[in-house]
Every structure is written in C-alpha cells, then in structure tokens.
Amino acid sequence: MTTDRSPAYLISLVQELRKLPNETEWLEFKHNNDDPQEIGEYLSALANSAALFGKAHAYLVWGIENGTHAVIGTSFSPLTAKVGNEALENWLLRLLSPKIHFRFYPLEMDGYPLVLLEIGRAFRHPVQFQSNEFIRVGSYKKKLKGFPEKERDLWRIFDQTPFEALIAAENMTSDDVIRLLDYPAYFELLGRPLPDNKSGILEAMVADDLLRRSDAGKWNITNLGAMLLAKKLGDFRVLRRKAVRVIAYKGNSRTETIREQEGTRGYANGFEGLIGFINGLIPTNEIIEQALRRAVPMYPELAIRELVANALLHQDFFITGAGPMIEIFNDRMEVRNPGVPLVKTERFLDSPPRSRNEALASFMRRIGVCEERGSGVDKIVFQTEYFQLPAPVFEVSGDNTVAVLFAHRPLAKMDKADRIRACYLHACLRYVNRDYMTNTTLRERFGIEPGNKSMASRYIREAVEAEVIKLYDEDSAMKLRKYVPFWA
Secondary structure, rough: OOOOOOOOHHHHHHHHOOOOOOOOOEEEEEOOOHHHHHHHHHHHHEEEEEHHHHOOOOEEEEEEEOOOEEOOOOOOOOOEEEEEEEEEEHHHHHHOOOOEEEEEEEEEOOEEEEEEEEEEEOOOOEEOOEEEEEEEEOOOOEEEEOOOHHHHHHHHHHHOHHHHHHHHEEOOOOOHHHHHOOHHHHHOOOOOOOOOOOOHHHHHHOOOOOOOOOOOOOEEEEEHHHHHHOOOOOHHHHHHHOOOOEEEEOOOOOOEEEEEEEEEOOOOOHHHHHHHHHHHHEEEEEEEEEOEEEEEEEOOOOHHHHHHHHHHHHOOOOOOOOOOOEEEEOEEEEEEEOOOOOOOHHHOOOOOOOOHHHHHHHHHHHHOOOOOOOOHHHHHHHHHOOOOOOOOEEEOOOOOEEEEEOOOOOOHEEEEEHHHHHHHHHHHHHHHHOOOOOOOHHHHHHHHHHHHHHHHHHHHHHHHHHHOOOOOOOOEEEEEEEEOOOOO
C-alpha cells in the first residue's frame, strides 16, 4: 500500500465499502466499540480472511451502522486511546504475530467523524493475537482452530502465493500508476517501443504481472511491479525497508562512516545507477603501464554486479524490517541480504539454480541483469582467481546471507583459512567445468612460480586435511594426482 492516503481517497474507499450489501469476511462495521481486546482479535481474523479471499487488505470502519450502512459517526479516537499507559497502536502491534501492516485513518464524512482501520493481509502463516489465531465465518469472528477446513485452505494459499504476487498498492487510477511506476524504463529495459497511449502502457504491464485490474475497475500494483519499477520505493509502505543501503566506512571497521545512502528506485530501473554508485565508493589501486599511472578498481565489476544481483534476487521478502545492504571497507566489501539460502553455502558454486523469487529473477534475466542458470557464483570465483584476489566468503549470519569480496593481498599474507578456502573453491570451479585441480592449476591460481611446486603441494595437503577436497584417484602417481571437492 502507498504510505499516504488522501482524505478524498479515504472517503471514496468508505463509500465503496458502504455499497456492499452486507459485511463480508474482510469487512466489519462498528459504531463505538473500542475494546482493545476485540480490536486485536479482529486484526487477526480480518487479516487471515483477506488472505483466504484474495484481498490485499481488510477493513474495520467505525461510525457506520451495520444494518443500513448509514453514516452515524463515532466517538472512538485511536490516536489518543491507551491500554494502561501504552498507546493502543503499540499495544496491538506488540501482541500480533507476525507484525502485519495496519493503520488507523480518522476522517470525516457528511459532518460525522469516522475511523477506518486498514489491515494488510496475512502472509506466510496465519496472524495471531495473544497467541490465538482468528478467522471470519460470514460476518462472525471465530477461532481458526475450530474450522480446520479453512485452516487447510489458508495454508494452501500461503504455500502457493509468492511475495511478488501480493499487492503493493490497490485501487489506483491509471494516472496513479503512471505517477508511481517508471514505465519509460520498463520499455527501454526490454528494448520495446513505448506505446503512444496510456492503455497500451498499462496492458503491457498487466501482461508481465506488474499490474492487475481491481474489483472496482481500477488498478492494483503488484509487489513485483513496485519492486522492479518504483520511482520511489518509499511510496509503497510494505517495500520501503527493501531499498538497498550502501555504507562506506573509514578503515576496516564500522566505527566511522564516510558515506551512507539508501536507494530510492526499483531494482530494475535503479540497478545500473546502484552499481555505478558502488563503484564510485570502492577504493582503487594504482598500477604503472609504460610509465603511465592508471587507477583500477579494487574489485572486478563483474563480480560486484553478480553479488549485488544475487542479494536482490535471493532475499527473503517475508522477513520484515530488513533489506539488502552493501558495506565497503578498505580491505573488503560485504554484501548482505535477508534470508537463509535455499542451498548450503559450500554448495553455491555447483548447485542447480533455485530462485526464491522466480518472477523477479525471470524479469531481471530478461533485461540482462542476471542469469537463472546458476552461473553467478562461478563468475565471482573465476573473477577473483583471474585477478588473484583472496577467495570470497559465503556464509550465513543469523537469518541473513553474507558474501564477502576481499581486496588484493599477497599470498604471503594470506592465512591458512584463506588458502584452504581458495583451494576448495578452485577445485569446485574446475570440477563444474568437468576438469580437476592439480598442482599446476593451483600454482596458476596463486601465481606461484613453477620452481615452487612444494609450496602448492603444502597448500593442497592443508585442504585435504581440512576435508574440503579429496584425491580423485588413490592409485595415481604423485605427478599425475588430481583433486576434486569433498562432495564430488
């Protein structure tokens, strides 16, 4: 949903709700009932019912007579209401699990004060209030456990509905859509001519599931459309924390920040600008070529592009209050995204592609930002080997996935863990290309002179003892030994 609701929009919405013949599973009218416990249970019931009936939001309206839907006004004031010494809204949010989006809107209609409570639909699992799950049965609020068939249907919906298919903003006019989404970038990125009328623009975006027609004949912007093409992600409340944060630090710690910026645009229309901004913050190294000095980036741009694209595409959007983050230090760059990966980090390089957000990945592939062949990590490892950088790190930290690129470091300054990780990823890269790691290939990877075979042999022995690689053929002669990853 968008962050701002104009008075005109709120009045129009209440008028549409009043036209319904009766209360529904996702709509409740009240007069003055302001019991906090009752409101909390309705939050659970209406959010769950909205998911069950395919609605982006559910509504609770104070000041409307239930039977006639006449405007009668209300004395309920959510902005001043308290439970003990705690504000009502904070009290409700604290007792809800998970923390869904809801908002009270005071408004005036026909001279009467009304209150509209807009409730985001449940996602991933049923919404609980004080550890109890509720549902609407007709116009009645009931505990979900008493209706197992509805509970089964609800879980089936959660399993089948990806985040991209949910609604970011509903009942938008065509002008609203044009204002919120960067439609010229959509056609430019796909290499298609811009239609000469508004209808052609909207229908093209409907075909790509970026838009849907609403029940009221207007437009719903999907999460997919908003994530890809938002002119400003902050316009969509459920997505504003999904903007990418880029932070550059002084030195190698987080104690002093040089610059911090949060992205504003969608992932598709803002990707090239994001990469350019990151490259502008990355330290450079000076090299001398034929008596001329030339500054080169500390990290290969292709590796940066792949890491950032992976963080955007593989994040878990259902984790609220967190988004992708890129942190730049003097000696490394860390790329973090919410969500535990679908495969083990040590198998990133060889695993078949599994997109957590398939529609998002498909569109980004179509515009050339990423591939769905699972070759992104291969490219990152290849680039670090080609430029003889320390091997990257892929790890899980809490409920986040973290990838780290390291600045150039001479082999003599790499520790044992660095060498073992490099040996392992080198063996993986060779294996997925239907080849093997040998003493010769490892010397090339580390830039070791041919006369120092014993040094490469020692590094191979360290990796074998760490059980990350193994000998391919136990009976092979010493000079012909080949090595593969432990899982091969």
